[in-house]
Amino acid sequence: MCGIVGAVAQRDVAEILVEGLRRLEYRGYDSSGVAVIDNDHNMKRVRRLGKVQELADALEIEQVQGGTGIAHTRWATHGEPSEINAHPHVSEDIAIVHNGIIENHHVLRELLRERGYTFTSQTDTEVIAHLVNWERRSTDTLLQAVQNTVKQLEGAYGAVVVDRNEPERLIVARSGSPIVIGLGVGENFLASDQLALLNVTRRFIYLEEGDVAEVTRREVNVFADNGEPVIRSVVESNAEHDAGDKGEFRHFMQKEVYEQPTAIKNTIEGRVTHDSVITDSIGVHASEILEKVEHIQLVACGTSYNAAMVSRYWFEAIAGVSCSVEIASEFRYRKFVTRPNSLLVTLSQSGETADTLAALRLAKEKGYMSAMTICNVAGSSLVRESDIAFMTRAGTEIGVASTKAFTTQLAALLMMVVAVGKQKGTVDQAKEKEIVQALHALPEQIEAALKTEKEIEALAEDFADKHHTLFLGRGEFYPIAVEASLKLKEISYIHAEAYAAGELKHGPLALIDADMPVVVVAPNNELLEKLKSNIEEVRARGGLLYVFADENAGFVSDETMTVIKMPHVNEITAPIFFTIPMQLLSYYVALIKGTDVDQPRNLAKAVTVE
Numbered sequence: 001m002c003g004i005v006g007a008v009a010q011r012d013v014a015e016i017l018v019e020g021l022r023r024l025e026y027r028g029y030d031s032s033g034v035a036v037i038d039n040d041h042n043m044k045r046v047r048r049l050g051k052v053q054e055l056a057d058a059l060e061i062e063q064v065q066g067g068t069g070i071a072h073t074r075w076a077t078h079g080e081p082s083e084i085n086a087h088p089h090v091s092e093d094i095a096i097v098h099n100g101i102i103e104n105h106h107v108l109r110e111l112l113r114e115r116g117y118t119f120t121s122q123t124d125t126e127v128i129a130h131l132v133n134w135e136r137r138s139t140d141t142l143l144q145a146v147q148n149t150v151k152q153l154e155g156a157y158g159a160v161v162v163d164r165n166e167p168e169r170l171i172v173a174r175s176g177s178p179i180v181i182g183l184g185v186g187e188n189f190l191a192s193d194q195l196a197l198l199n200v201t202r203r204f205i206y207l208e209e210g211d212v213a214e215v216t217r218r219e220v221n222v223f224a225d226n227g228e229p230v231i232r233s234v235v236e237s238n239a240e241h242d243a244g245d246k247g248e249f250r251h252f253m254q255k256e257v258y259e260q261p262t263a264i265k266n267t268i269e270g271r272v273t274h275d276s277v278i279t280d281s282i283g284v285h286a287s288e289i290l291e292k293v294e295h296i297q298l299v300a301c302g303t304s305y306n307a308a309m310v311s312r313y314w315f316e317a318i319a320g321v322s323c324s325v326e327i328a329s330e331f332r333y334r335k336f337v338t339r340p341n342s343l344l345v346t347l348s349q350s351g352e353t354a355d356t357l358a359a360l361r362l363a364k365e366k367g368y369m370s371a372m373t374i375c376n377v378a379g380s381s382l383v384r385e386s387d388i389a390f391m392t393r394a395g396t397e398i399g400v401a402s403t404k405a406f407t408t409q410l411a412a413l414l415m416m417v418v419a420v421g422k423q424k425g426t427v428d429q430a431k432e433k434e435i436v437q438a439l440h441a442l443p444e445q446i447e448a449a450l451k452t453e454k455e456i457e458a459l460a461e462d463f464a465d466k467h468h469t470l471f472l473g474r475g476e477f478y479p480i481a482v483e484a485s486l487k488l489k490e491i492s493y494i495h496a497e498a499y500a501a502g503e504l505k506h507g508p509l510a511l512i513d514a515d516m517p518v519v520v521v522a523p524n525n526e527l528l529e530k531l532k533s534n535i536e537e538v539r540a541r542g543g544l545l546y547v548f549a550d551e552n553a554g555f556v557s558d559e560t561m562t563v564i565k566m567p568h569v570n571e572i573t574a575p576i577f578f579t580i581p582m583q584l585l586s587y588y589v590a591l592i593k594g595t596d597v598d599q600p601r602n603l604a605k606a607v608t609v610e
C-alpha cells in the first residue's frame with residue numbers, strides 16, 4: 001500500500017527521501033510528497049499527483065534543503081487521488097505522513113471542527129495532524145503529544161510526525177501498519193519497508209504493535225503502548241541491495257518470472273536432502289507440532305489464497321490430513337468452530353497483509369493449537385507473531401502481480417505436506433523420495449517452460465481485441481486456472497474468470513462464443529479424459545480454445561484449438577510448472593494492451609488496510 005520514508009541527518013535528506021520513495025513504487029500509489037525542515041526551523045512541503053519522478057522534478061526546481069524530512073507515496077483510501085489529498089498533511093507547525101485507515105475519523109473530525117480546526121483535504125490523515133497539533137499545545141514534547149494522540153485513534157496506522165520547532169527529531173507510531181527504523185552513523189532513518197533504506201543502511205529495528213518511537217540523529221528511543229521504554233533488537237539485513245534494478249528485462253514482472261528457477265532452489269536449499277524433507281528445517285519444534293496436527297486451516301488473500309487452494313489437494317491426498325482454506329477477510333469476520341489440534345497456516349508475500357494478520361490474531365484467541373506462517377519477508381509482522389515462520393526465500397518481489405512468491409509458496413507448502421505426512425505416517429520413504437526428487441528437478445523444468453516464451457508471445461496477439469477470457473482446470477489445476485485469471489485481469493485489465501472444468505455445463509457454457517477465448521490447463525493425469533470431454537463441450541459451441549497441454553496428453557492443434565505443448569513433469573509438481581506459461585501469457589497480453597505491467601491501476605503490492 002502507501003509508502004513512508006523519513007530521515008534525520010546533518011546532510012540534506014531530500015534526495016534520500018525521493019530515492020526511498022522510488023524503491024517503494026512497487027507497492028502502488030497515485031501521488032507523493034515530502035516535507036523537509038532546515039536548521040532555521042523552516043518547513044517546506046512539496047506534493048505531486050502521479051509518479052515519483054514528478055515530485056523529484058518539482059524538488060529540483062524548488063531546491064528543497066534540510067536535514068530532517070518525511071516522505072510518502074499515497075494509495076487513495078479516503079478522498080480521490082489529488083494533490084490536495086496527498087501526504088504530508090500539515091496542521092500549523094506539525095506535518096505527518098500516515099499509512100492505514102483511521103476508522104473513527106468522522107467522530108474526530110467533528111470534534112476538531114468544534115475546536116476551530118479547518119480541513120483542507122478529504123483524508124483521515126489530516127485528523128491525526130490536527131489532533132497532534134491540539135495535544136502539542138498542552139504537552140512539553142512532541143513525543144508526549146503523539147502518545148496522547150494515538151490513544152484516541154481507532155484503526156490501523158503507521159505514522160511519522162515532525163514539528164518544525166523540533167527539527168532534530170522524528171516521532172513514529174505503529175499499530176497494524178509496519179514501520180522499520182534504519183540505523184546510520186550520526187543519522188537515522190525510517191520507512192514502511194526496509195527496501196527503501198538499503199542504499200543508506202543495513203541495520204534495522206522493527207517496531208512492534210503499539211510502539212511509539214523518538215528518532216534523532218544519534219538515538220532511537222522506543223516506548224510500548226503503556227508508555228514504558230522498551231528495547232527492540234537490531235537486525236542486520238541481508239536483502240539484495242540491487243533488487244530494484246530490472247537489469248536486462250523490460251519489467252520487474254518479467255525479471256521475476258525468470259528468477260523462479262533460482263527462487264525455487266533457494267526455497268528448498270537446506271530443507272531437503274537427495275531423497276527426504278528435513279522436518280526441523282521448517283521451524284523450531286516443527287516435528288512435535290506437526291505430529292499432533294489433526295486439521296490444517298489455511299488463511300490467505302489473493303495469490304496466496306490460490307496457493308493455499310492448491311495445497312488443500314496435497315494435504316488431503318498425500319498427507320491424509322483434513323484441510324480447510326479461507327479468504328482472510330472472510331475468516332476474521334465469521335463465527336467458526338475450531339477443530340481439535342488444528343494448525344493455523346497463514347500465507348503472505350509481504351507478511352504485513354492486514355486481513356491475514358488480523359486472522360492470525362483472532363485464531364490465537366480461538367484456541368488453535370499453533371500458528372505458522374509461510375512468508376517471504378523476514379522481520380514482518382506475520383513472521384514475528386507466528387509460532388513457526390517458514391520463509392520462502394523468493395527474494396524481493398517488486399512487481400505488484402505476484403509471480404515467484406506464488407511458486408515458492410507452493411514449493412514450501414509441498415515440503416510441509418511431506419513433513420506432515422511423515423509425522424502422521426501417511427507418507428512412506430518411496431513417496432517422500434519421489435516428491436523430493438520432483439522438487440529438485442523443478443528449477444530445470446521451469447527453465448524449459450520459459451523457452452516457450454516466443455510461442456506464447458505470438459499467441460498473445462489473439463487477445464489484443466478481447467474483453468473477456470475463461471480459464472479452465474480440474475483438481476489441483478483449478479486453483480492454477482484461478483491464479484491465471486487473476487494475473488490476466490490484474491495487469492491487462494481484461495475481465496477473466498476461472499472455473500473447474502466440470503462446472504461448465506452448470507452455467508458458464510452460456511458465455512461461450514467465438515469472441516470468448518477459453519484457456520485450458522491440461523496435464524497428463526487421471527482427470528485428462530474428463531477434461532477432454534469438457535473441451536469438446538466448448539468446441540461444440542464455437543469456442544476459441546487455447547490448451548496448455550502436457551506433451552503426452554494427445555492434443556493436436558486445429559482451426560478451433562491452439563495447443564501449446566509443455567514438457568512432461570511429475571504429476572505432483574505439475575501445478576507449479578504449469579503456472580509459468582500462465583504468467584507469460586498474462587505478461588504478453590498486457591504488453592499488447594499497453595498497460596502498466598509492474599504498477600497496474602488501483603492495486604498495491606502490500607495490502608496493509610482492510
